[in-house]
Every structure is written in C-alpha cells, then in structure tokens.
Amino acid sequence: xxxxxxxxxxxxxxxxxxxxLACRASQSVDSLYLAWYQQKPGQAPRLLISGASGRATxxxxxxxxxxxxxxxxxTISRLEPEDFAVYYCQHYGSSFWTFGQGTKVxxx
Amino acid sequence: xxxxxxTGAEVRKPGESLKISCKTSGYxxxxxxxxxxxxxxGKGLEWMGMIFPGDSDTSYSPAFQGQVTISADTSxxxxxxxxxxxxxxxxxxxxxxxxxxxxxxxxxxxxxxxLVTVSS
Numbered sequence: 512x513x514x515x516x517x518x519x520x521x522x523x524x525x526x527x528x529x530x531x532l533a534c535r536a537s538q539s540v541d542s543l544y545l546a547w548y549q550q551k552p553g554q555a556p557r558l559l560i561s562g563a564s565g566r567a568t569x570x571x572x573x574x575x576x577x578x579x580x581x582x583x584x585x586t587i588s589r590l591e592p593e594d595f596a597v598y599y600c601q602h603y604g605s606s607f608w609t610f611g612q613g614t615k616v617x618x619x
Numbered sequence: 620x621x622x623x624x625x626t627g628a629e630v631r632k633p634g635e636s637l638k639i640s641c642k643t644s645g646y647x648x649x650x651x652x653x654x655x656x657x658x659x660x661g662k663g664l665e666w667m668g669m670i671f672p673g674d675s676d677t678s679y680s681p682a683f684q685g686q687v688t689i690s691a692d693t694s695x696x697x698x699x700x701x702x703x704x705x706x707x708x709x710x711x712x713x714x715x716x717x718x719x720x721x722x723x724x725x726x727x728x729x730x731x732x733x734l735v736t737v738s739s
Contacts (some may be wrong), residue, residue, distance in 0.1 A: 546725045548664075555714055555729040556656075556664065563722055599664055603724035606678055608654070608666035 513537055515603050515611035523619040530587040532614045534600035539580045544603040547576060547585045550613075551596045559598075560585070590616070621645040623653075623715050623730035630736045631705050636699035639733045641715030649673040649698040652718040654726060655689060655700045659711045668696060671719065705737045 514537040524530055534545070543563050546554040558567040560576045573588040588595055595618050600611040626639040641653065654669035672691035674678035679689070691698045698715055713733050716726035 544722065544724045548726070555732050556726070557729065558725055558727055561719065561725045561727075563719065563724055567727070597677070601664075601726070603722070607680070608726075610664040612663045 512607055513540055513604055513609055515600050515609055517598075517600060517611035517614045518578055519614060520612075521615045521617060523617050524590055525619045526590050526592055528590050530585075530590055530594075530616055532585040532587075532598050532600075532616070534578075534583040534585070534611050536556065536581045536583070540602055540604060542583065545576075545578075545583055546599060546601045546603075547574075548599045549594075549596050550599065556599065586615075592609055592618075621717060621728045623717060623728055625713075625715060625730040625733045628734040628736070630738070632682070632703075632739055633705060633707055634739055635705050635737075636701065636703050637705055637735065638699055639713060639735070641698040641700075641730050643696045643698070643717065646717065649693050651720060652723050653691065653698040654716050654718055655687070655698075656714045656716055657683075657711045658714065658732075664714075667700070667713075671696065672696075705735075707737050707739075709735060709739050711735060 518533045518536045526598050545562040547560045550556040597613045597615045599613045624642045625718045631728040649672050652669045655667040657665045667683040670677045670689045670691050688701050715730040717728040719727045
C-alpha cells in the first residue's frame with residue numbers, strides 16, 4: 512500500500528499569491544494514477560486534476576500539477592477567494608486507492 | 620449531467636443496522652465502478668470499497684472488509700452500503716463516488732454525502 516504524505520498541513524496565503532502543495536509517496540508511483548481533489552467546508556470533494564486526463568471539466572487553468580516518482584506538487588498560480596479550501600492528493604495502484612491527509616489553504 | 624444523490628442524515632444506536640443509498644443518473648450505471656469513501660469528523664478521506672454494478676463484482680479495503688457490505692441495483696441505478704452492527708466509531712460522513720472508466724483511477728463524480736451518527 513502506498514502512503515501519501517502531504518505538506519504543509521496548513522498554508523496561510525493572501526489572495527493573488529501562488530500556492531504550492533506537496534504530496535510525497537512512500538514509493539515511486541506512476542503519475543498517471545495520481546489525482547488531486549478540492550474540498551470546501553460542508554461540501555463533497557471534487558476532482559481537480561486527474562493524472563490520466565488532466566484538469567477536470569470546469570477547473571480553471573490556474574490549477575496545475577507536476578512531479579514524478581515520489582514527489583508531486585499541485586500549484587495554484589494566483590489564489591482566488593474561492594480557492595481557500597482543503598486539498599487532497601490520491602493514488603490508485605494494485606486495486607487500492609489511498610488519499611493523503613490533506614493540506615488546508617487558508618486566508619492569511 | 621452525472622448526478623449521485625445520497626440518502627439524508629441518519630441517526631442510529633450502537634448495535635443497530637443501517638443501509639444508505641446512492642442514486643445515480645446521467646451515465647451508464649452498469650459499466651462504471653461506484654466507490655464509497657468515509658470521512659470521520661474533522662479528518663481526511665478513506666476509500667472503503669467499491670462495486671461494478673454490471674456484474675456486482677466488489678472490492679474492499681482491508682480496513683473495511685467484513686465491516687460493511689456494498690451492493691447495487693441496476694433496475695434503479697442505485698448503489699448501497701450497509702452495516703449490520705453499528706459502532707460509535709462508525710460516526711462519519713459517507714460519500715459515494717463514480718470512478719473514471721479507464722483507467723479506473725480517479726473519483727470523477729461525488730454524491731453530496733450522508734452523515735451517519737451512531738450514539739446511545
């Protein structure tokens with residue numbers, strides 16, 4: 512089972528700033544099977560970026576992902592007020608799905 | 620539009636049983652895996668298990684194997700998860716989610732969540 516560790520736990524930034532959220536896997540994984548989700552308070556998570564198919568429908572291009580092997584990053588180029596939320600990375604492999612523990616992006 | 624609509628909030632006592640539902644629309648139910656994900660209060664997301672409605676094939680996380688049963692009804696495009704004996708530690712929000720077709724790696728669409736409270 513792959514363990515995903517996200518950092519930092521909380522990121523305090525101002526609107527307009529750039530956010531870089533890290534996701535480290537306990538072993539090398541295929542980026543094709545690494546995805547990112549956003550969850551706002553009281554709402555279900557929603558798929559942001561799929562390793563296999565890129566940004567999900569309706570996701571603005573200020574969201575991007577990068578990385579390979581064990582280290583992956585979700586970047587939000589310029590934070591909008593609606594981007595303050597919790598973000599999770601997720602991996603699929605060997606018929607098992609795992610999530611990172613999440614990074615909260617809060618308004619500074 | 621793909622939609623997954625879940626049962627409303629439920630309150631049960633420890634030891635009681637429960638079955639919650641996830642009614643889907645807007646896609647071909649029988650050919651997409653549907654998963655269940657737990658979120659305990661203030662915590663992260665945990666994959667519990669999933670079902671392929673077309674042949675009722677299931678796959679469970681070892682952490683939840685034997686604790687829950689996942690099923691589906693193709694006549695109503697509805698997936699279910701059930702408990703036979705709830706514990707206080709089952710208190711959580713439970714989400715159903717449709718997996719991407721190929722690869723079946725991502726949780727593409729989500730239900731709104733069902734809050735289950737288990738308390739005496």
